[in-house]
Amino acid sequence: MLTNYKTLKAGYYKVLIGLLVLTTITFVQPYMFMLDSTFGIQMLIGAVKAWIILMYYMHLKGEKLIGWTVIFAVALVVVFFAIVVVDVEHFQYKDASHITSQELDVTHTTSHEK
Amino acid sequence: MLEGFDSQAATFAADVDQALYVNLVFSIVLFISVIGPMLFFAWKYRASKVKNEDIENVVHHTGLEITWTVIPTIMMFVLFYYGYSSMRALRTMPDVQTSIPISVIGQKWSWGYTYPANANGYVHKTSELYVPIDKNIILSMTAPINDVLHSFFVPAFRMKEDVVPGRITKQWFNSPTLGSYDIECAEFCGTRHSYMLSKINVISKADYEAWFNSEKRTPGAEDSKVSKGQDVFETNGCNGCHSMNDDSIIVGPSLKGISDKYDAQYIKDALTKPDKDIPEGFSAGVMPAFNLSDEEMSELLKFFNNTDKGEELYMNNGCNGCHSIDDDSVLVGPSLKNISEKRSDTYLKDAIKAPNKDVPEGFSAGIMPAFALSDAEMKELVKYIKAK
Amino acid sequence: MSHEYVPEIAVDRDGKEHEVQGWQGDFYGGKLGFWLFMLTEVMMFGAMFLVLTYYFSLHPADFLEASSELNVLLGGTNTVVLLISALTMGLGLLKMRNGDIAGAKLMIWATIILALLFLGIKAVEWTNEYQHGVFLGLDALQSGNEHSKPFGQILFFGMYFTMTGLHGFHIIIGIGLMLWLLKRINAGKVSTEHHILHFNIALYWDLVHLIWVFVFPYFYMIGAGDVVGGVINAH
Amino acid sequence: MSKTYFDETHCAIGHPKSTFMQWMLTVDHKRIGLMYAAVIFTFFFVAVAVAFTLRLELFAPGQQFLDPNTYNQVFTLHGVIMVFLFIIPGIPAVFGNIVMPLMIGAKDVSFPRLNWFTFWLYIFGALIALSSLWTGNGFADTGWTFYAPYSLNTDTNVITTLVAAFVLGMASILTGLNFIVTIHRLRAPGMDFFKMPLFVWGIYATAWIQLLATPVVGITLVLAILEKTFGIGIFDPAKGGDPILFEHLFWIYSHPAVYLMILPAFGIMSEIIPAFSRREVFGYRTIALSSAAIAGIGYLVWGHHLFTSGMSDIAKVIFSFLTFLVAIPTGIKFYDWVATMYKGKIILSVPMLWALGTMITFVIGGLTGVTIAMVGPDIHLQDTYYTVAHFHYAMLGGVVFLFFAGLHYWFPLVTGKMYPEGKAKIAFYLNFIGFNVLWFPMFIAGYQGMPRRYFDYLPEFEIYHQVAFFGAVIFISGLVYMFYVLIKAWKNGEPSGTNPWNATTLEWHLPTSPPPLENHTKVPYVDFRPYEYHHGEPVVKFDLKTMKRID
Ligand code: HEA
Ligand code: HEA
Numbered sequence A: 001m002l003t004n005y006k007t008l009k010a011g012y013y014k015v016l017i018g019l020l021v022l023t024t025i026t027f028v029q030p031y032m033f034m035l036d037s038t039f040g041i042q043m044l045i046g047a048v049k050a051w052i053i054l055m056y057y058m059h060l061k062g063e064k065l066i067g068w069t070v071i072f073a074v075a076l077v078v079v080f081f082a083i084v085v086v087d088v089e090h091f092q093y094k095d096a097s098h099i100t101s102q103e104l105d106v107t108h109t110t111s112h113e114k
Numbered sequence B: 001m002l003e004g005f006d007s008q009a010a011t012f013a014a015d016v017d018q019a020l021y022v023n024l025v026f027s028i029v030l031f032i033s034v035i036g037p038m039l040f041f042a043w044k045y046r047a048s049k050v051k052n053e054d055i056e057n058v059v060h061h062t063g064l065e066i067t068w069t070v071i072p073t074i075m076m077f078v079l080f081y082y083g084y085s086s087m088r089a090l091r092t093m094p095d096v097q098t099s100i101p102i103s104v105i106g107q108k109w110s111w112g113y114t115y116p117a118n119a120n121g122y123v124h125k126t127s128e129l130y131v132p133i134d135k136n137i138i139l140s141m142t143a144p145i146n147d148v149l150h151s152f153f154v155p156a157f158r159m160k161e162d163v164v165p166g167r168i169t170k171q172w173f174n175s176p177t178l179g180s181y182d183i184e185c186a187e188f189c190g191t192r193h194s195y196m197l198s199k200i201n202v203i204s205k206a207d208y209e210a211w212f213n214s215e216k217r218t219p220g221a222e223d224s225k226v227s228k229g230q231d232v233f234e235t236n237g238c239n240g241c242h243s244m245n246d247d248s249i250i251v252g253p254s255l256k257g258i259s260d261k262y263d264a265q266y267i268k269d270a271l272t273k274p275d276k277d278i279p280e281g282f283s284a285g286v287m288p289a290f291n292l293s294d295e296e297m298s299e300l301l302k303f304f305n306n307t308d309k310g311e312e313l314y315m316n317n318g319c320n321g322c323h324s325i326d327d328d329s330v331l332v333g334p335s336l337k338n339i340s341e342k343r344s345d346t347y348l349k350d351a352i353k354a355p356n357k358d359v360p361e362g363f364s365a366g367i368m369p370a371f372a373l374s375d376a377e378m379k380e381l382v383k384y385i386k387a388k
Numbered sequence C: 001m002s003h004e005y006v007p008e009i010a011v012d013r014d015g016k017e018h019e020v021q022g023w024q025g026d027f028y029g030g031k032l033g034f035w036l037f038m039l040t041e042v043m044m045f046g047a048m049f050l051v052l053t054y055y056f057s058l059h060p061a062d063f064l065e066a067s068s069e070l071n072v073l074l075g076g077t078n079t080v081v082l083l084i085s086a087l088t089m090g091l092g093l094l095k096m097r098n099g100d101i102a103g104a105k106l107m108i109w110a111t112i113i114l115a116l117l118f119l120g121i122k123a124v125e126w127t128n129e130y131q132h133g134v135f136l137g138l139d140a141l142q143s144g145n146e147h148s149k150p151f152g153q154i155l156f157f158g159m160y161f162t163m164t165g166l167h168g169f170h171i172i173i174g175i176g177l178m179l180w181l182l183k184r185i186n187a188g189k190v191s192t193e194h195h196i197l198h199f200n201i202a203l204y205w206d207l208v209h210l211i212w213v214f215v216f217p218y219f220y221m222i223g224a225g226d227v228v229g230g231v232i233n234a235h
Numbered sequence D: 001m002s003k004t005y006f007d008e009t010h011c012a013i014g015h016p017k018s019t020f021m022q023w024m025l026t027v028d029h030k031r032i033g034l035m036y037a038a039v040i041f042t043f044f045f046v047a048v049a050v051a052f053t054l055r056l057e058l059f060a061p062g063q064q065f066l067d068p069n070t071y072n073q074v075f076t077l078h079g080v081i082m083v084f085l086f087i088i089p090g091i092p093a094v095f096g097n098i099v100m101p102l103m104i105g106a107k108d109v110s111f112p113r114l115n116w117f118t119f120w121l122y123i124f125g126a127l128i129a130l131s132s133l134w135t136g137n138g139f140a141d142t143g144w145t146f147y148a149p150y151s152l153n154t155d156t157n158v159i160t161t162l163v164a165a166f167v168l169g170m171a172s173i174l175t176g177l178n179f180i181v182t183i184h185r186l187r188a189p190g191m192d193f194f195k196m197p198l199f200v201w202g203i204y205a206t207a208w209i210q211l212l213a214t215p216v217v218g219i220t221l222v223l224a225i226l227e228k229t230f231g232i233g234i235f236d237p238a239k240g241g242d243p244i245l246f247e248h249l250f251w252i253y254s255h256p257a258v259y260l261m262i263l264p265a266f267g268i269m270s271e272i273i274p275a276f277s278r279r280e281v282f283g284y285r286t287i288a289l290s291s292a293a294i295a296g297i298g299y300l301v302w303g304h305h306l307f308t309s310g311m312s313d314i315a316k317v318i319f320s321f322l323t324f325l326v327a328i329p330t331g332i333k334f335y336d337w338v339a340t341m342y343k344g345k346i347i348l349s350v351p352m353l354w355a356l357g358t359m360i361t362f363v364i365g366g367l368t369g370v371t372i373a374m375v376g377p378d379i380h381l382q383d384t385y386y387t388v389a390h391f392h393y394a395m396l397g398g399v400v401f402l403f404f405a406g407l408h409y410w411f412p413l414v415t416g417k418m419y420p421e422g423k424a425k426i427a428f429y430l431n432f433i434g435f436n437v438l439w440f441p442m443f444i445a446g447y448q449g450m451p452r453r454y455f456d457y458l459p460e461f462e463i464y465h466q467v468a469f470f471g472a473v474i475f476i477s478g479l480v481y482m483f484y485v486l487i488k489a490w491k492n493g494e495p496s497g498t499n500p501w502n503a504t505t506l507e508w509h510l511p512t513s514p515p516p517l518e519n520h521t522k523v524p525y526v527d528f529r530p531y532e533y534h535h536g537e538p539v540v541k542f543d544l545k546t547m548k549r550i551d
C-alpha cells in the first residue's frame, strides 16, 4: 500500500493540467503570436512537455543511472543533428544541384551543361 | 596503363605524396615504438630466463604515461595538418576566368565530357579528356538523375570525387606533364564498374588550341572521319553496354544489324522509354532513358542504318535532283518522305531498276532514268530512303 | 524457469555478509533494461527526425505548404486523447501499487479505449487523405507524372505516413501489451508486490506519448495558421 | 564426476527430456554462447570460402570463372556474412555470453530468456539472409554498404537482405541491452567498476554501441525498404532524395560498429597479456577508460567514410580531426600492454603468441587507418585496395586474430580439455605468415590506384593479386589446420584442470572444468583487483567449495 496515494494522484492531475495548458499554447500559437518562428516555438514547447513527461510520468526524477543514460542518448542525437546540419549548411553548389531546386528538369538529359 | 604514376602528373600530387611520406615516417616510428619494446621484452623476459622473484608489478609511471599520450597527440596534429593542407590543395577551386571548365557526366558505365563552345559556337563532346598542359581545368561533374553514384578517380593525379546524381560536384587539376593518364570509376556502380575507364590526355597548348577551334572529334586528327552518329553512340556511352561489331552481349543486347530488325520509331522508343518493351533475357531498369535532340537522333539512326553510304548514293546519282526526301514537296518526281509506309522493299528496288513499269498516279512514264546498281548498293540506298 | 531462486549471501574475509543481487525477479534490473530498450526507440525516431530536418532545411516552403494541408483538428484531438490516456495509464499503475487491482484494471481498459479512439481518428484522417489522392504509392507522391507534388512535399508526406504509421504501429503493440497485462493480472501473475510488467508497460505508453509530442507539431503545426508567409520570408 | 553445463540446463519452456530439445531451449549463457560459436564459425567458414572464390577470380586480369554480376554478389555475400553474421555478433555473443558472467561472478545474465530469444532471432535473421541466395533475382549485389541509389534500383533481392540486416541488428541490440543490465546489476558484491576484469569493460563499452548506434541503421534500412516498396524518394535523387544522407545514416552506425568489433577483442588482449606475463596489468584504469573513450569518440567520426562522397569540405575537415582523436586512446592501450610485459615473465603459449602477433598486425591496421583519416591522402586512397587492406588488417588481423587468441585461451575453460601446444603453434605461424603475404601487397596495389569492388583490373596489378593468392592459400591451410587441431583436442585432448594458465580472474575459480550449470558454487566477495600476481603466482586463492578466500 502506498502511504501517499492521495498526493501522488493529485500530482498526476496537476501534471495533466500543465500539459493541457502547453498543448493549448501549441494550438493557438500559429494563429496568434510569434508567427515568424513557429517551428522553434513548437519544438521548444515539445521539449518542455517531454521534460515534464519524463520527470513526472516516467519517474525519472531521482533516477541517477537511468537519468544519465537518457541524457547520453539524447545528447548523441543532438550531436548527430549538429554535425549533419553543418554539412547541409555548407552543401556545395546548391544552386546548380537538382535535388535542392525542383525547377530543374526531372527527366534524364544527356546534355547536362547546366 | 598507369602511365605517369611516378611523375606526380598533377600539381597537387606532390602535396598528397608529401603527406603520405610524412605519414609513412611517423607510422614507422610509431610502429617501432610499440613493436620494438614488445619484441625486446618478449626476448629479455622470456620465461626460461626470469626467476619468479624477479618479476615486478610495475603498474604506474606518470612520466611515461604522459610521454606516450602527449607525443602521439602532437604527431596527430602534425598529420592532421598535412592531411588538411593537401586537401586544401586538392579542393580549392581555381578562378574560373583562368581555367577551362569542362562538364563531366558519369553514367552506367561510361564517361562523357562536354567542352565550352569554341569561337565558332561548336561544342566538343568527347569520351576521353583532352586538356592542355599547365592549365587549370575545372571539372563540374554529375550523373544522370536516375543513374547511380560513380567516382572520378585519376591515380596519377591523386584525385578523386564522387559523381552524384542530383548534385554537382567539382574537381580541378593542372597537369604539368604531357601524357595520357587513366581515369577509373572508384564508386561501385554495378556490372561494368571495373570497365568504366577513360583517359586524360595532356597535350601541348598548340595542339589543344588547334583542336578546340576545329570540329575534329579528337586532336588525333585523322579519325575525324568517324561519323557524327558514331560520336553520339560513344559519347553517350551506348558502347558501354551495346556491341555494334558482333553479337556479344555486354550488358544490353547487341545492336548489330538493329535497323534491319526494327524501325526508327521502335528504336526511338527504346531510347526514351527503355523499360517499356524489354527484349527477352534482359531486365528493366538497367538501361537509362536518353533524351537526344532530333539531330542527334537522326545521326544515331544513320549510324545504325549505316546510311552514310546510302546518302552518298542518293546524292551522287542525283536522286535529290528530282525527289525531295525531307518534305512533301514535288520537285520532278514524287516526294520520298515516309515512302516506307506506302511501299515495300521490292517495290522500291523495282522502281529504281525499271522505273517505267509501274508509274504512280499523276506522273508520266519515261522521266526517271533506270539505275543499274549492285545488290549491295541497292540495299544501302533503299535503307537510306526508308530511314527518312 | 524450473529453478527457484534462493537469495544468496557472499561473505568477505572479515566475515561480513553481503547480499547478492539475484539474477531473477530483479525489479530495478527490469526497469533499467526497459529504459535501455526505450533509448533504442529514441535513437530510431531521432534518426527519422534527422531525415525530416534534413529535407526541411532543403525545402522549407514545400514543407510548410504540405503541413498546412494536414487536418489540425483531428491531429489535435488525437493529441488530447493521448494526453488523457497517459493519465489513465499512470493512475492505473498508481492503483496497482496501492493494492486496488480492480481500479487498476478499469484504468487499463480506459487506456485501451482511448488508444482505440486514437487509431480510429487516425484511420479517418488517413482515409480522407487517401481520398484526396495523398497516400503512399499514389501518383501524387510519386515523382515524374502529372499529379506529382513537388519534391519537398513528396518527402514531407512520405515521412508523415512513415512516421505516423510507425507511431500507430507502436500504439497497436501497446494495446496488445495491455491486453496481455490484463491477462497476467487475472492470472495473478502481476500483483501489487510484483508489478514490473505493469510498470514497464506504463513506461512504454509514456514513450509512445512522448514521441507524439514531437511528431504532432512537426507535421501539423509548422505550417498551420498564418505562418506560411512568415517563415518563407524568414528564409 | 560432477555435473557440468553439458549435463544439465535450464530451459525457456518446460523441461524437455531429449538432449536435443534441451539444447534448443536452453537459457544457460554458456550453452547459448557455445551454440553461437558453432553457428558463427560455420558462417565464417562459408564467408571464407566465398572470399577464396574472390581471390581465385582476381588471380589474373580478365574473366576467370565468374561473370561480373556474380562477382558483385559474391563480394556482397562475403561482406554481409563477415560483418553482420560473423564479426559483429562474434566476440560479444560467444565470449561475452560464455565468459562475461563468469568473470563478474554472476549465475547467468540478467535476462536469460531474452538471451535465448535473441539467439533464435539471430538464427532467424541469418536464415532470411541466406534465403535471398535462392529466391528472387539472387543475393544483393550492392556491397555490404547498400549505397543508394544503386540499392534502390538494382533488381536483386536487396529487400530481403535489408530485412535480414534489420533483424540481426535487433538481435545485436538485445544482446547489448542484456549485457549492460547484467554488468550493472549482477556483479559479485564488492566488485566495483574498477575491479572488473578488462574484458568486461570491453564488453560494456561495446554494449553501449550496440544499443545506441544499431537503431539508426535499423531505421535507415526500414526507410530504404519503404522507399523500394512505395517509391517515397528519401534517398533516390530521381525522386528528390539525397543519396549522401543515406551514407551519413549508414555510417552513423557502421563506423561505431567497427569499434563494436574491436573493443571486446581488445578486452581479450587485456586478459591474455597479464596472464602470460605473470604480473599485474600496467595502467588498469587507463585501459578501462580508454575503452569508454574509444566508444564515445567513435560515435562522432563516421564522416571519414565520406571524404570523397561530395560531402561539404568543412565537414571533411571536422571529421578528419575527430577521427585522429580515436588513435590516442587506442595508442594508450597498446603502450600499456607493452609496459605490462616489462619485468614480467613472458610465457609464449599459444594465446600469447596470437596476442603478440595481433599487436603487430593491428598496429599496421590502425596506423594505415590513420593514413586514410588524413583527408588529402584519403582522397587518393578511398575505395582502393589500400582501404581494403586497412580494414582486413583491422578486422582480420585485429578482431579475428584476437578471437582466435580467446578461442585458445578459454578453450580449456569451455571444453575441459587442452589442445596440443606444438601443433597449435604451427597453425599460428601459418596463419600469421599467410595473412601478411595475403594483405600487405594490397597496400601497394591500392596506393598505385587499384580500386576495390573491381571484377577486372589493369594488368599492372596482376603481381599483387597473385602474391595475395598464395598468401590466401597459406592462410587457408593454417586456418583449417587450426580448427582441425582444436576440434580433435575437444574429442580426445588431455583434461585441463580448472586453471591451466595460473590466471587470476574469476572464471578460473570454478569448481569443475567445464563449469557447472550455475557457475561458481557460491558467489564470491570481491575485494581484490582482477590481476593480482605476486612473484608470478596468483595472489587470490579460493576454497572452491565455499568461495571463501584462503590466501
Ligand atoms: C575492426 C575494425 C576497424 C577498426 C578498429 C578500424 C580502426 C580505424 N579506422 Fe577503419 N575501417 C574499417 C574497420 C576498422 N577500422 C572498415 C571495415 C572500413 C571500410 C568499410 C567499407 O568501406 O567497406 C574502414 C575504413 C576506414 C576509413 C575510410 C576509408 C575510405 O573508405 O576511404 C577510415 C578513414 O579515416 C578509417 C580510419 C580508421 C582509424 C583512424 C581507425 C583507428 O581506430 C585506428 C587506431 C589505432 C592505431 C592508430 C594503432 C595503434 C596505436 C598506436 C600504435 C599509438 C600511436 C599511434 C598514433 C598516435 C597514430 N577506416
Ligand atoms: C570480418 C571480416 C572479414 C574477414 C575475416 C575477411 C577475410 C577475407 N577477405 Fe574480406 N571483406 C570484408 C570483411 C572480411 N573479409 C568486407 C566487409 C569486405 C567489403 C565487402 C564490400 O565491398 O562490400 C571485404 C572485401 C574483400 C575483398 C574485396 C572485394 C572487392 O573489393 O572486389 C577481398 C578480395 O580479395 C576479400 C578477401 C578476403 C580474404 C581472402 C579473406 C581471408 O583473409 C579469409 C581468410 C580465411 C581463410 C582463407 C580461412 C579458411 C578458413 C576455414 C576453412 C575455416 C574453417 C572453419 C571451421 C571448420 C569452422 N575481402
Ligand code: CUA
Binding pocket: B106, B107, B108, B109, B149, B150, B151, B185, B186, B187, B188, B189, B190, B192, B193, B194, B196
Ligand atoms: Cu561507375 Cu563504378
Ligand SMILES: [Cu+2]
Binding pocket: D254, D255, D258, D301, D302, D304, D305
Ligand atoms: Cu570508420
